[in-house]
Amino acid sequence: MSSAVDTRVEASIAHAAETLFDAQRPEGYWPNRRPTAVLGTAGALAALHIADPERSRDLIDRGARWLRSAQGPDGGWGGTAGATPQLIPTVVAAATLHLLDRDGHRESVRRALDLVRSQGGLEALTDPGMAHMARTFLALAGLEDLTGSRRIPLELLLLPPRLWRGRLSFRVAPFVAMAFIQARHSPPTGLGRLLWRASRQAGLRALAQVERGENQRGGYGGDNWLVAVVCIGLSCAGAPPAAVAEAVGYLRSTVQPDGSWHIMQGLDLIGGSYVARGLADAGYTDDERLVRARQWLRGCQQDQAFPVFDAPPGGWGWEGPRGWPNFLDSANVLSALAPAGEEGGGELRRGLRWLESRQDRTGSWGTFVPDTTLPNDGPCPYVTAQSVEALLDGGASPDDPAVRRALDWLLTHQRPDGGYEALWYRGLTAGTSLALVAFGRAGLAGHPVARRAREALLRGRLADGSWGPGETGTPGDDPSPGTVEETAWALRALLASGMPADDPQVRGAADWILAAQQPDGLWQAGQVCMHIRNFAYYVDGLIVHGLALKALGSYRTALAADRHEGREAR
Structure with a gap:
């Protein structure tokens, strides 16, 4: 040898x-x-802007500066600053900046959306759940209309868990949150409207059950991106203020000194x-x-x-x-x-x-x-x-x-x-x-x-x-x-x-x-x-x-x- x-x-x-x-x-x-992450940061900023805009103004301003600094020369964002651009981080970051200040971030948003269009637009997202997530963030920013989007069947949670657990798996929390956001921007009609009250309560119970198993109150999977989505959903659903406050508190406790957030904390x-x-x-x-x-x-x-x-x-x-x-x-x-x-x-x-x-x-x-x-x-x-x-x-x-x-x-x-x-x-x-x-x-x-x-x-x-x-x-x-x-x-x-x-x-x-x-x-x-x-x-x-x-x-x-x-x- x-x-x-x-x-x-x-x-x-x-x-x-x-x-x-x-x-x-x-x-x-x-x-x-x-390194901290684009999705974690963009999601947290959108959530704080919607659920805690006045108290968190300093965090929002600092985070927006970090997010703009992480934008690539081609207008896109990857998972982290300097990474190869990908569609989901680019769409979510652009939508968040537009939501925060459509005039102040106009150029950054334009460059990002131009890049998205050049890569085939949201139609290039082969995962239906991710395509809906991207459209939802664009809708939150006023850049997309959710009317006519495929409805999220929140009433599924009215069935015994053994009938939906295998279908939803770890997406239970975002499933509920996205349904809440959709109902706010595109209210259910017909039979869906009749079932909404019971479905909403079932969704809130599901989120509470997930949260009870966490290491920290308000932290869903230790995932700032997911916490942000849930926080937005709870706000849209008119959930009890304590539930929203716990999610906001978690996000405020996990911000980094430079104004960014990790995706996963633990x-x-x-x-x-x-x-x-x-x-x-x-x-x-x-x-x-x-x-x-x-x-x-x-x-x-x-x-x-x-x-x-x-x-x-x-x-x-x-x-x-x-x-x-x-x-x-x-x-x-x-x-x-x-x-x-x-x-x-x-x-x-x-x-x-x-x-x-x-x-x-x-x-x-x-x-x-x-x-x-x-x-x-x-x-x-x-x-x-x-x-x-x-x-x-x-x-x-x-x-x-x-x-x-x-x-x-x-x-x-x-x-x-x-x-x-x-x-x-x-x-x-x-x-x-x-x-x-x-x-x-x-x-x-x-x-x-x-x-x-x-x-x-x-x-x-x-x-x-x-x-x-x-x-x-x-x-x-x-x-x-x-x-x-x-x-x-x-x-x-x-x-x-x-x-x-x-x-x-x-x-x-x-x-x-x-x-x-x-x-x-x-x-x-x-x-x-x-x-x-x-x-x-x-x-x-x-x-x-x-x-x-x-x-x-x-x-x-x-x-x-x-x-x-x-x-x-x-």
């Missing part, structure tokens, strides 16, 4: 680990450094779980600092049911011990806990049982509600593969019924080009990579489906040895520059598929990650996380380090195996 290569990998891992441990809080978690848990598993794979499983991190993760396991999703206790959400339990975050935490076994009070076993209980009847996993028909929830190849890996990490065998059913689903749901998608990460690299890891872990690396996935992944390799999202044609999925996250996913997948460490494509990926490491020992995060599928992305400041360490740890293990088998890494 080349000692130079080995030394570089060891030094990189040690540098990253010590920097991360230095940043770790005494409680065991890591603070998440991520992403420390998912990022921390990535970091904890990355450090374990890098050789720090028994380090007392990592023990403390696992204690914090175990303490965030939910001990209460979440009725809106019909979820029992035992899962994890991104915010902490309360909030929205979901399968992706839970699988990530379980993988972080698994290297140390059951060192706590049974959290690992309970979590594994919880994850198995949330599997779809078909064998896949979505994200929030099993067997949902909502496309933006599931089933998801990435979440399914991550859940398979979590179960295998927890001691299940490849022949375990839950694992077997998931693998069978993955084997029969490959794209024609060989790749796999992910609901919560852009492009095809993440989903294809995780599917390959699942196949490799289960002894299926030689299966024709796995070979096609590897070929698809290798086709996406860039000339400099890195990976980006691949050629997807989706705004925001810029295929030209690689990211550390996507390159790390790909490197670990290629190794899991059986490629040796001395393969030039494997070595090139590792070299690229090593070269991308910053002087402080960490890596620059890319805009790879989806907030709204294919329509709005964000940057998570922690997962990049966990993914890089997992990949380098796997590479180091493969180098050692090559040495043991007598192969030299060239």
Whole structure:
């Protein structure tokens, strides 16, 4: 084995680990450094303008200045300042500026709407829910008329939850809020008017039930964008002032010093779980600092049911011990806990049982509600593969019924080009990579489906040895520059598929990650996380380090195996 290569990998891992441990809080978690977001800011400004215009005037003025400064040269906005423009952030930001001051922001709004028209207008939004959301914000600003829009059937909530839960899933809160806004701007007629009073009460009860499960009053999913939409909806519905005040209070408490807002406030848990598993794979499983991190993760396991999703206790959400339990975050935490076994009070076993209980009847996993028909929830190849890996990490065998059913689903749901998608990460690299890891872990690396996935992944390799999202044609999925996250996913997948460490494509990926490491020992995060599928992305400041360490740890293990088998890494 080349000692130079080995030394570089060891030094990189040690540098990253010590920097991360230095940043770790005494409680065991890591603070998440991520940029603020266009949707979070625009939504909060619109909500405060409608629900709290006088008291929040200073916040509104400061936020509007930030929003204008984040506009790109072409007139558009991406998920964060400077990101590739996407339709939803551009429409919402333009509508908000027009709502705040149509004369003062006239030029900014004109440039944005010109860009939207040049990209096909709202007709280019293939998701009906997102198209309606965009039209609603334009209507709030007086730029669109909701008359004649497809009516949101709020009376659905008058039925037993088991009849609507799978259809609405995690969109319950925005579904109610959008119905309230629509009714204000385009009042129901006929039978809809007769049912409105009962439907309105059912909607208010649903929002109250969601809010009761949150970590902070007025915070819906810890998501400033969603809080803003709900706040506007409550205002339009003439909801009790206390409910509106709680949403306003949440937004006022989460504004940043520069006048902007994050999309998601509480992403420390998912990022921390990535970091904890990355450090374990890098050789720090028994380090007392990592023990403390696992204690914090175990303490965030939910001990209460979440009725809106019909979820029992035992899962994890991104915010902490309360909030929205979901399968992706839970699988990530379980993988972080698994290297140390059951060192706590049974959290690992309970979590594994919880994850198995949330599997779809078909064998896949979505994200929030099993067997949902909502496309933006599931089933998801990435979440399914991550859940398979979590179960295998927890001691299940490849022949375990839950694992077997998931693998069978993955084997029969490959794209024609060989790749796999992910609901919560852009492009095809993440989903294809995780599917390959699942196949490799289960002894299926030689299966024709796995070979096609590897070929698809290798086709996406860039000339400099890195990976980006691949050629997807989706705004925001810029295929030209690689990211550390996507390159790390790909490197670990290629190794899991059986490629040796001395393969030039494997070595090139590792070299690229090593070269991308910053002087402080960490890596620059890319805009790879989806907030709204294919329509709005964000940057998570922690997962990049966990993914890089997992990949380098796997590479180091493969180098050692090559040495043991007598192969030299060239």
